[in-house]
Amino acid sequence: MHTSPRHLIIAAALSLAASLVVIMPTSSVRAQQAPDAGRTLQELRPRLPQPVTPPAFKLDAPMVESVAPGGPQxxxxxxxxxxxxxxxxxxxxxxxxxxxxxxxxxxxxxxxxxxxxxxxxxxxxxxxxxxxxxxxxxxxxxxxxxxEGRYGRVAASGELAGQAQPWLSALRPGQVIGGRELERSIYLLSDLPGIAVDPVMGPGSAVGEGDLDVGVSMARKWGGQASVDNYGNRYTGAGRAGLSLWGNSLFTFGDRATLDALLTTEAMWLGALGYEAPVGTSGLRFDARFAHTRYELGKEFSSLDATGRADIAAAGLSYPLWRAAWGGVTAGLQYQHKTLRDNMEVADSHTKASSDSVPLSLRFDARDTLLAGLGGLTYGQLSWTPGKLHLGPTLMAVDQATARSNGSFHKLNLDVARLQQLPANLNLYARFMAQWANKNLHSSESFGLGGQGGVRAYPLGEGYGDAGWLLQTELRYPIGNVTPYGFFDLGRVKVNQDPWAPGENTRTLSGAGFGLRAILQKAWTVDVSLAWRTHGGKPRSDSRDARPLAWASLAYRF
CATH class of the missing domain: 3.10.20.310 (membrane protein fhac)
Known part of the structure; x- marks a missing residue:
């Protein structure tokens, strides 16, 4: 029996998620240390976005006409x-x-x-x-x-016809119209940032031919988002204000430039520049990004006079292996260089570390009609990261007597989510994240459990380690533009892949709660929630013991 790529994606993602749960260790963990540049960098990593629902292109095929039975035989x-x-x-x-x-x-x-x-x-x-x-x-x-149905004329039209025409070069006049090739060409064009596509197949000049006309226009040239939330680490600033700006087709057709900024209540700030552009018309894309972060520890750690900074430069390529109406699979290759500096003036301590890595990734999404045809979406990313850590002299001396994280390392990451439609207008959302490492890792490569993107009953900075897994679940009930939801989160982390000190080395955290999301006037998004701990004890990364833990965010898209 033939199995479609989308069902292979769903099956592979779920089986790999189950396998990673099985191989993760069991036990409990020692108290955590103050945030450093590496940990701060990890806490600012963007969440894997949910794929945007693609346009539903209708290219009507000729109807099969019926004939009434009867007559001569x-x-x-x-x-x-x-x-x-x-x-x-x-x-x-x-x-x-x-x-x-x-x-x-x-x-x-x-x-x-x-x-x-x-x-x-x-x-x-x-x-x-x-x-x-x-x-x-x-x-x-x-x-x-x-x-067989062959192409007659294949042409782009509209304000961007000249730039879009090369993207249709795989569809040649006289060629048999293949559904897979047609879908791939149309969706690769529609995937370009800010580009709107309207394909129409009409009768050709000869019998059995069809003329393809693809209207192409600029949907949005500029845009952005402003946001405020309390998702940050208390010691580097729980309150955060962010601004993201983007522009499309600024230097070449289909490119995108981005600018991101973030400022917290403890004067930590982040600035990032990004650029991506198509390489040819096959779907291959180049991307580059540079981010700079500065932090200063506050609250109970303010007496340390601790500051630091983290820089990350990255460049890479991505290519869609499959692209169709049901979803797709995109392969990525990237080079990353990180530079991390931490200063503690009270002890006259100044340390430096850097790393080079080459993440290989597969990003995927698949839409289906599982569960009595109600439908759902599976999406995520699988990545393997080989890299090398370079510690400065001060850190090297400590590392040789403790974690021995300096040098080459490997880690495997899975981030997969499922959004399932249920009866009675309910939605079930589940997200599974996991990390495996071959050795003890630097804090810039570690895996964390706490925060709004993890076990929401614990603060950001809780439960970090070299390996671990995390499950988030939500039951949602959309009522127009308002969605109340209940949630349960569970995760386990292994602090050191190779323990170097006596004591407990793993920890399990869980929590539950409820929240409310709302979209107002199509531009404002509000999300508030309360979370209670169900397992794992008091937080060890924060001196406060908030029960419940409250999260809130407000965003405006423009």
């Missing part, structure tokens, strides 16, 4: 099939091998041709059709003609 002795090139004649003949020796009226003869039409369309040729042309059927010899 003819005995069929042989069948000849012509006009086919995409599918071998042997396959088509096998579809009607039972016909010779039987009598058929006109409707019966058409059902024989319909078998061939159905076979073509299941094979990915949506505009193909087989018909019974006018003929005398001398001696019972039946001829079935196949019109």
């Amino acid at each position: 003819v005995a069929v002795t042989s069948i000849t099939i012509d006009g086919n090139s995409a599918i071998p004649s042997e396959q088509l003949q096998a579809l009607v091998a039972d016909a010779p020796g039987r009598r058929y009226d006109l409707a019966g003869l058409k059902t024989l041709a319909d078998r061939i039409t159905d076979h073509y369309r299941r094979a990915g040729y949506p505009f193909a059709r087989a018909l019974v042309p006018a003929q005398t059927l001398d001696g019972g010899a039946l001829r079935i003609q196949v019109l």
